[in-house]
Amino acid sequence: MIKLQNVHKYFFKDEPREVHALNDINLTIEDGEFTLFSGPSGCGKTTLLNAIGALDSIDSGKIFLDDKEIGSLSEHERTAIRLHEMGFVFQAYNLIPVLSVEENIGFIMKLRGFRESEIKQRVLEVSSMLEIDNKLSSLPHALSGGQQQRVAVARAVASKPKIILADEPTANLDSKNSQKLMDMMRELNEKEGVSILFASHDDLIRESVRRIIKLNDGALVDA
Amino acid sequence: MFSLALKNILFYKGRSITTFVLTFLSTILFVVYVSMMDGSHKSMLENTLKIYTGAIEIYHKDYRDIGGNEYLIQDVKTITDKLLHVEGIEAFTARYETYGLLSSAENSAASMVAGIEPDKEKAISSISLALKEGAFLSDDSGSCLYMGEGLVQKLKLKLGGEVAFVGGASDNSFAADIFKVCGIFKTGSFEFDLSTSFVSRSYFDKLMLSQNKASYITVKVDNLEHVDTINKKIVQTLDSEKLESLTWKTLMKTMVEAMEVDSIFGYISLSLFLIVIFFVIMIYGFINVSSRIKEFGVLRCIGLCNSNIFSLLFYEIFILSTLAILLATPIAGTICYYYSLNPIVIEGIAEMYKDYGIVSDEIPFDFDIFTITWNLAVIYGLNFLSILYPYVYINSFRPIEATKHV
Ligand SMILES: Nc1ncnc2c1ncn2[C@@H]1O[C@H](COP(=O)(O)OP(=O)(O)OP(=O)(O)O)[C@@H](O)[C@H]1O
Ligand SMILES: [Mg+2]
Numbered sequence: 001m002i003k004l005q006n007v008h009k010y011f012f013k014d015e016p017r018e019v020h021a022l023n024d025i026n027l028t029i030e031d032g033e034f035t036l037f038s039g040p041s042g043c044g045k046t047t048l049l050n051a052i053g054a055l056d057s058i059d060s061g062k063i064f065l066d067d068k069e070i071g072s073l074s075e076h077e078r079t080a081i082r083l084h085e086m087g088f089v090f091q092a093y094n095l096i097p098v099l100s101v102e103e104n105i106g107f108i109m110k111l112r113g114f115r116e117s118e119i120k121q122r123v124l125e126v127s128s129m130l131e132i133d134n135k136l137s138s139l140p141h142a143l144s145g146g147q148q149q150r151v152a153v154a155r156a157v158a159s160k161p162k163i164i165l166a167d168e169p170t171a172n173l174d175s176k177n178s179q180k181l182m183d184m185m186r187e188l189n190e191k192e193g194v195s196i197l198f199a200s201h202d203d204l205i206r207e208s209v210r211r212i213i214k215l216n217d218g219a220l221v222d223a
Numbered sequence: 224m225f226s227l228a229l230k231n232i233l234f235y236k237g238r239s240i241t242t243f244v245l246t247f248l249s250t251i252l253f254v255v256y257v258s259m260m261d262g263s264h265k266s267m268l269e270n271t272l273k274i275y276t277g278a279i280e281i282y283h284k285d286y287r288d289i290g291g292n293e294y295l296i297q298d299v300k301t302i303t304d305k306l307l308h309v310e311g312i313e314a315f316t317a318r319y320e321t322y323g324l325l326s327s328a329e330n331s332a333a334s335m336v337a338g339i340e341p342d343k344e345k346a347i348s349s350i351s352l353a354l355k356e357g358a359f360l361s362d363d364s365g366s367c368l369y370m371g372e373g374l375v376q377k378l379k380l381k382l383g384g385e386v387a388f389v390g391g392a393s394d395n396s397f398a399a400d401i402f403k404v405c406g407i408f409k410t411g412s413f414e415f416d417l418s419t420s421f422v423s424r425s426y427f428d429k430l431m432l433s434q435n436k437a438s439y440i441t442v443k444v445d446n447l448e449h450v451d452t453i454n455k456k457i458v459q460t461l462d463s464e465k466l467e468s469l470t471w472k473t474l475m476k477t478m479v480e481a482m483e484v485d486s487i488f489g490y491i492s493l494s495l496f497l498i499v500i501f502f503v504i505m506i507y508g509f510i511n512v513s514s515r516i517k518e519f520g521v522l523r524c525i526g527l528c529n530s531n532i533f534s535l536l537f538y539e540i541f542i543l544s545t546l547a548i549l550l551a552t553p554i555a556g557t558i559c560y561y562y563s564l565n566p567i568v569i570e571g572i573a574e575m576y577k578d579y580g581i582v583s584d585e586i587p588f589d590f591d592i593f594t595i596t597w598n599l600a601v602i603y604g605l606n607f608l609s610i611l612y613p614y615v616y617i618n619s620f621r622p623i624e625a626t627k628h629v
Contacts, residue, residue, distance in 0.1 A: 055524055055623045076528055083526025094521040094626055098234040099227070111526055155525075 002029040002052055002163070002195075007061035009047055009218075021047040022058065023218040029197065031162075034189045036198045036205055039215035045199035046091060048215070049165045052197065053086050054078040083111060087156035089166040091199075093148045095140040095155070101127070102136040105154045112159055119158075126154040129184050131177065145172040153181060157188055163195045164188070170202045182208045224531060228538030238511035239543060242504055246547035246606060249500040253493065254555035254598045260489045261589035262563065264482050268471070269447060274410050275348050276475055277315075277441030278450050279457060281468045286438065292393050295319075296437045296466070303440065305460050311453040313445040316343035317437035319424060323390025323398075327378040334374055335419050336388065337438075338427035347443045350408060350421065357382045357406035360423045367405035367426075373417030375407050382407060393433040400430050497605060505609035508540070512613040519617045520625020532617060536610040544606040548599055556595060562588035 009022035021044045029035060037045045050056040051063060054070045063070045065081065073081070082088075087108070095104050105127060106119040114122075127133040130150040140148055149172045156164055166185075170178040182204060188194045198205050206212065214221035232239045281302065286294035296302065299317045306315050319338035324331055341360040345351045350369075351359040360369050368386065378386060384404050392398040402422065409416055428434045444453050450470045457468045472479060512519070519532060527535075566587035620628065 050623055056621070079523065079526055079528040082524065088525060090521075090524075090626065092626070094517075094524070096518060096521060098230040098518075103230075108525055111531075 001031055001064075001066055003027070003062075003064040004052070005062045005064075007051065007058050007063060009044075009051060009056075009058045013059065021218050022051065025061070025218075025220060027213065027220065029195065031195055032189065032193045033195050033197070033211060034186065034209050035196070035211040035213060036200060036209040037213050037215055038199075038201065038206065039221070041201075043215040044218040045215060046167055047218075049167055049197065049199050052163075053088060053165045054081050055088075083108070085162040087159065087161040087164040089149075089153050089156045089164070089169045091167040091171070093140075093145075093152040095148055095151055097140055100137050100139055101132060101143070101151050104140065104151055105158050108155060109159045114159070122158050123154075126158050126184070130154055130180065146174070146177065149173060150177065150181070157184070157194075160188070160192055160194060163197070165197050165199075167199045168202075169198065170200065170205060175204065178202065178204050224534045225538050228535055228542060231535070231539055232542055235511055235515075238507050241507045242540070242543045242606075243547045245500055245504050245507075246544045246602065247551045249497065250548050250551035250599065250602050251555045251558070253497065253602060254552075254595055255558050255588070256489075256493060257594060257598055258559040258563070258588040258590065259586065260486065261591065261594060262566075262587045264486065265447075265589055266566075266587050267482065274353070274412070275350060275415070276471060277347065278444045278447060278471050279442040279454050279468060280474055281440040281442065281457065281461070281466055282438075284465055284467050292391070292395055295393060295433075296440065297435070299435050299437045299440065302461065302466070306440070306442065306457070309453065309456050309460050311444055311446065311449055311456065313443045314343065314346040315440055315442040316340050316347055317424075317440045319393075319427065319431065319433045319436060320438040321390050321393075321431060323388050325374070325378060325420070326387045326389075327380050327384060329379040330377060332374060332377050333418070336368075336390065336427075337419065337421050338424040338431065338433065339421050340424050347441060350410070353408040353410045355407045355409045357404070359406050360421060362423060362425050364405060364423045365426050366400065366402045367423065368402040369406040369408060369421040370404050371416035371419045372407050372409040373413065374420060375404065377417065380404055390431075392431045393436055396432075398430050497601070501605045501609055504606060505612060508536075508609055509613045509616065512536075512617060516617065516620060516625050516628040520620060520622050520628060523622035524626055529618060533610075533614055536614055537607070540606050540610050544603060548602060552595070552599060556590075559588045559595070560590045562586075563590040 004025050004027040007022050007025040008020070011019040011021055023044075025048065037048060039045060047056070051058050054065070054073070058071065065085070068081075070078065070081075088094075096107065099107060102123055105123045109119045109122065123136070124133065127136060130153060132147055132150050132154065135143060135147060135151075140151065143151065149169065153166070153169050156166065164185075170181060173181065185196055186208060189196050198209065200206075281296070283294045283296050286296075296317070303315065303317065306312060316339065320335055321338075322333060322335055325334045325336075326332075339350075339360070341351070341362060341364070345359075355372060357369075360367055370380075375381075378384075380386060382404055386402050386404065387399070388402055389397070389399045402420075424433075428436075442453075442457070444450055450472075454468055454470050461468065522535075523532065568586075617625075
């Protein structure tokens with residue numbers, strides 16, 4: 001369960017160019033949700049995902065992951081939560097340039113100490129679902145945007161984390177690939193009970209999710 | 224982390240090659256330079272010991288502090304008989320040194336006049352090789368003096384000139400004689416050349432009544448590195464309360480200090496060199512890391528903690544410096560070893576050396592595994608130190624900020 005209480009986040013606080021990126025967010029997300037944050041560009045979707053993912057600090061309010069309040073944890077503990085409980089799909093892909101596609105996808109599993117054979121099998125599984133299994137030995141810079149995006153998704157889902165935070169995972173995909181991705185996500189959500197939170201404008205995602213949370217100017221529109 | 228480090232090294236070739244080459248070159252330079260410095264000190268010492276001061280000298284107690292005829296060694300033969308049985312001694316000779324007034328027709332000067340055994344002296348010191356004019360002494364050179372160049376000039380003498388000597392004999396009676404300058408030497412030590420003359424003992428002992436007496440016995444050892452062990456053996460063999468046996472370390476405190484000062488300057492210039500290398504390696508590491516801030520940010524976002532990042536940097540530098548050092552060590556070692564056996568000979572310097580009576584025109588290197596080992600440890604240490612600043616720099620970004628870094 002994820003719970004946000006009166007969460008505020010500013011950029012450039014107390015400067016003329018101050019941005020109130022998250023404005024008094026109160027929100028509860030149960031385990032196993034399949035949910036979309038939607039809203040116009042710049043409304044704070046990415047900022048909210050980063051806050052939930054213990055990636056970014058907030059200025060006031062509290063965020064609980066189960067019973068742990070993120071703000072009270074050390075950077076080391078937050079890192080451990082990110083590694084063991086979360087999977088991130090970044091809007092900017094953020095692949096590791098020196099690792100091949102295969103190694104990128106398996107990287108988190110490796111860090112978490114999965115067995116080599118298990119990693120290999122799982123990498124094959126997700127990469128064939130996302131149709132990047134023919135690119136396994138390439139380096140990221142040799143891939144198209146859409147292919148990189150699918151690698152980023154594959155990396156996030158491979159280790160079957162408790163929560164997946166996916167920021168615009170379909171932005172660079174055609175509808176066929178978007179559909180495949182959503183099918184895989186839904187299967188993960190339904191079979192493995194993984195909570196999945198999207199931030200997106202994509203209608204396909206809007207139609208697939210079970211709950212939509214609308215944001216505008218950093219505030220919830222109707223929860 | 225290790226395999227990721229390896230991949231980073233292969234991926235960021237520019238940085239890897241620079242770090243590798245710098246480490247490689249600095250290892251070679253450092254090891255060779257230290258070896259040359261140590262080696263030239265050793266040869267400097269050997270040369271100085273060759274001039275006059277022995278590696279070991281045996282005195283009657285208090286001769287060095289108080290002096291005077293009552294502290295002369297009285298039974299040279301007994302002692303030298305014992306020395307014949309001590310292992311590690313290459314040669315020895317007894318010297319009788321006295322101070323007196325030397326007067327020429329034009330001038331007078333106080334001088335040390337030393338009675339020496341010319342043939343044995345040849346085997347021990349390089350006094351005979353410091354000859355500038357005339358000839359060195361021999362057992363039957365009689366009233367011939369072998370005089371320092373400075374003293375000759377002070378007395379306004381020439382080769383063959385006559386000089387009157389007045390001094391105290393070993394029984395405290397007066398002794399006076401006329402000597403003739405048969406040889407002039409120059410060791411390069413100003414003080415020494417200005418105040419020293421030699422005369423053959425076979426003649427001098429009759430004048431000074433100093434047969435079988437000596438100011439001290441000087442000993443040459445076959446290996447200078449064993450001087451302390453040999454000295455211990457001598458003390459044991461002599462087994463005498465009245466005698467003391469001292470090594471060059473005590474005899475030449477000032478020389479030892481001078482060498483230490485020289486070493487310190489050597490090390491200062493070396494440290495400057497190493498600091499430059501250190502900064503270049505660090506700056507390259509830093510430039511590399513700055514261009515990878517985003518990558519490190521991603522790693523931290525998806526769950527690498529600080530210690531993971533540190534080990535990543537550590538492994539990268541570890542692999543690079545280990546490779547460089549592994550490759551450089553045999554090369555540097557070979558250079559040191561080769562030149563320790565075949566010292567570098569510098570032609571121009573040979574002439575200068577001759578003038579100074581120091582007969583070596585060679586700069587031998589010192590080949591010492593221990594020295595090489597600590598040299599390598601220093602290079603290693605510097606390489607590891609060079610990752611600290613980049614590490615701090617990476618951590619000055621919050622992970623999510625870092626992923627947006629360009
Ligand atoms: N690092 C930052 N520094 C300053 N301002 C920021 C930063 N990140 C986001 N903002 C601002 O915060 C607001 C919310 O940004 P956010 O990235 O969360 O929007 P978004 O809803 O994800 O938009 P998009 O749909 O375009 O991805 C925007 O006004 C943006 O300008
Ligand atoms: Mg966004």
